[in-house]
Every structure is written in structure tokens, then in C-alpha cells.
Amino acid sequence: MSGLLSLVLPAPVVTVEAYDDPPGVxxxxAEEAVIARAxxxxxxxxxxxxxxxxAALAQLGVAAAPIVPGERGAPGWPAGIVGSMTHCAGFRGSAVAWSSEVTxxxxxxxxxxPLPDGVLEAVARPEEIxxxxxxxxxxxxDRLLFSAKESVYKAWFPIAHRFLDFSEARLDLGxxxxxxxxxxxxGPGEPTGFTGRWICKDGLVITAIAV
Ligand SMILES: CC(C)(COP(=O)(O)OP(=O)(O)OC[C@H]1O[C@@H](n2cnc3c(N)ncnc32)[C@H](O)[C@@H]1OP(=O)(O)O)[C@@H](O)C(=O)NCCC(=O)NCCS
Structure with missing residues (x-):
């Protein structure tokens, strides 16, 4: 079944999503150690x-390997792979690609x-509001703007290796x-901008960027 993620991240990005937690995984x-007390x-x-x-990596022919949070929580992917992961109530999703094809x-x-009271003001620039x-x-x-900013951060961080505050990017939602x-x-060598896609469907807002 092709899912929601394939609507916002077409090939060469491979996506796999889940709507519940299968038993026995x-x-x-190294991953167990990360969540030992969670x-x-x-x-x-x-x-x-x-x-x-x-499952997404297997579609690229990449063997199963630990995916451990590294610098500032960014996931450590196998060599030659870029990717991103997200989870919220009722949804888990992952997207991967070869770094030779996607940055x-x-x-x-x-x-x-809607976002809880006060959150929009904390994450949005005045012109965005x-x-x-x-x-x-x-x-x-408002939720879409928040999500798109988080997607920006997840695409930004593996390239720039520094925190990006919500106020540091100005977004325009089409x-x-x-x-x-x-x-x-x-700064020098850092991405100056991103383009992405969004979808609002089945009770979810999903945003995605492939650089
Ligand atoms: C890191 C952050 C974006 C995660 O978003 P979230 O909505 O809280 O959580 P999600 O479930 O969508 O994503 C969690 C996943 O993000 C990934 N992630 C965490 N830190 C990351 C980083 N520095 N870079 C890239 N990906 C990261 C991880 O895969 C994590 O899953 P895991 O802990 O199971 O490995 C968010 O917590 C955060 O710190 N935001 C502040 C920075 C920001 O968004 N700036 C906006 C700039 S315009």
C-alpha cells in the first residue's frame, strides 16, 4: 500500500509508515541502551x-543496522544513507535515500x-502569523507551520550541524x-533555504523536505 509519505516524498526517497505498533519488533x-529507562x-x-x-533501508538493499541518536538527537544512518524519522499519536514514519542522490x-x-494556546506565538515570526x-x-x-519548521530543522541539522531557532527561518505555506x-x-556553507511539500489528510499534518 502506498501511504501518505509517498505523496510528499516521491522517488528517489523511500518511505515506510505505520499506524500502530506491531508486537515483537x-x-x-545499542538502541536498547538508548531507551533502557524510557x-x-x-x-x-x-x-x-x-x-x-x-523496512525502507531494505528497499534500498541496505542491511539492518542500529539507528542511534547522535549529535543533538540526529539519527545516525548507515554509510551512504540520509534519512529522517517522525512519530506522533497514531503515526510513525521514516524516509531514506542514497546520499549520492539526496543531500x-x-x-x-x-x-x-490547532496548536495549544501560546505555541504559535512562540514558534512563528510576526509576518508568518x-x-x-x-x-x-x-x-x-498554525500546526502546519509548526510542522514545516520542524521539517526544516531536521533537513538543516545534518548539513549545518548547529541548532536553528524557530525565528531563524521564515516560511511561506502554499x-x-x-x-x-x-x-x-x-552563514557560509549553510543552506539558505528549502522547499518542501505538505499534506493534511486522515487526521494528520505531514510536511517533508528532500534537498
Ligand atoms: C528535534 C525536533 C525537530 C523533533 O521534532 P518532534 O516533533 O519533537 O518529534 P518527531 O517525532 O517529529 O521527531 C523525532 C525524531 O526527530 C529526529 N531528530 C531529533 N533530533 C534531530 C536533529 N538534531 N536533526 C535531525 N533529526 C533529528 C530523530 O529521528 C527523532 O526520533 P528518535 O528520537 O526516535 O530518533 C524538535 O524536538 C526540536 O528540537 N525542535 C527545535 C528546533 C526546531 O524545530 N527549529 C525550527 C527551525 S525553523
Missing amino acids: LLFP VDKRRREFTTVRHCAR AIGLDAEPAG LALDRAARGVPW ADGTFTAVVLTA
Whole structure:
């Protein structure tokens, strides 16, 4: 079954998603060590998203290997691979590609409801808040903006290797399912912007970038 992720990340990116947590999935010892003291919710999302990632890697012919959080939480992919992972209530998703074909991937999924009070003001620039007064109904634009910023960060970090605050990128969300981001603080050798795709479907907002 081709899923939601294939709508926002077409080939050469391989995507695998899950809507529940299959029993009996085994982790590598290095991964077990990361979540040894984690609560059940964290253990489930961590395990299932890696199950997805390994299924995606298998489609590229890459053998199963541990995917351990590294620098600032960024996942450590097998040599020659770039990828991104996301989990939220009812969804886990992973996207991978050969680094010879794709420079970086950013992927984020969120429940398709409005952000909790106060969050938009904390993550959005004033001009972004002004632009959120959209005509199209049925899309939680504030949640979409938040998700797109998280996708920007996940694509940004493996290239730039530094934290990027929410205020450091200005996003423009298109009603056509695309978005652009300008990184206002990009230094030499850092990405100055990104383009991505979004979808709001089946109770989820999903944003994705393939550089
Ligand atoms: C890291 C962050 C983006 C994760 O997003 P989230 O919505 O909380 O959680 P998600 O489930 O969607 O994603 C979690 C996954 O992100 C990935 N991730 C974590 N840190 C990462 C990093 N520095 N770079 C790339 N990917 C990262 C991991 O794969 C993680 O899953 P894992 O812990 O099971 O390995 C978020 O917690 C954060 O720190 N945001 C602040 C920075 C930011 O978003 N800036 C916006 C710039 S415009």
C-alpha cells in the first residue's frame, strides 16, 4: 500500500509508515541502551519508527543496522544513507535515500488540530502569523507551520550541524501543498533555504523536505 509519505516524498526517497505498533519488533543492543529507562510511549515510537526505517533501508538493499541518536538527537544512518524519522499519536514514519542522490531529508508528522494556546506565538515570526489568515478551511495552518519548521530543522541539522531557532527561518505555506523556507541567519556553507511539500489528510499534518 502506498501511504501518505509517498505523496510528499516521491522517488528517489523511500518511505515506510505505520499506524500502530506491531508486537515483537527487536531492537539492536545499542538502541536498547538508548531507551533502557524510557516510558512505554517513548519505547513504542522509538521501536516502531526504526522498524519502518529498516523496512525502507531494505528497499534500498541496505542491511539492518542500529539507528542511534547522535549529535543533538540526529539519527545516525548507515554509510551512504540520509534519512529522517517522525512519530506522533497514531503515526510513525521514516524516509531514506542514497546520499549520492539526496543531500538531506526532513520529515515531520503532527495531529491535524490547532496548536495549544501560546505555541504559535512562540514558534512563528510576526509576518508568518499575519499570513496564517487563510481562506481554505479544514487545514490547521498554525500546526502546519509548526510542522514545516520542524521539517526544516531536521533537513538543516545534518548539513549545518548547529541548532536553528524557530525565528531563524521564515516560511511561506502554499495552498497548493508546497512550502518554502528562507534561513535568515545562514552563514557560509549553510543552506539558505528549502522547499518542501505538505499534506493534511486522515487526521494528520505531514510536511517533508528532500534537498
Ligand atoms: C528535534 C525536533 C525537530 C523533533 O521534532 P518532534 O516533533 O519533537 O518529534 P518527531 O517525532 O517529529 O521527531 C523525532 C525524531 O526527530 C529526529 N531528530 C531529533 N533530533 C534531530 C536533529 N538534531 N536533526 C535531525 N533529526 C533529528 C530523530 O529521528 C527523532 O526520533 P528518535 O528520537 O526516535 O530518533 C524538535 O524536538 C526540536 O528540537 N525542535 C527545535 C528546533 C526546531 O524545530 N527549529 C525550527 C527551525 S525553523
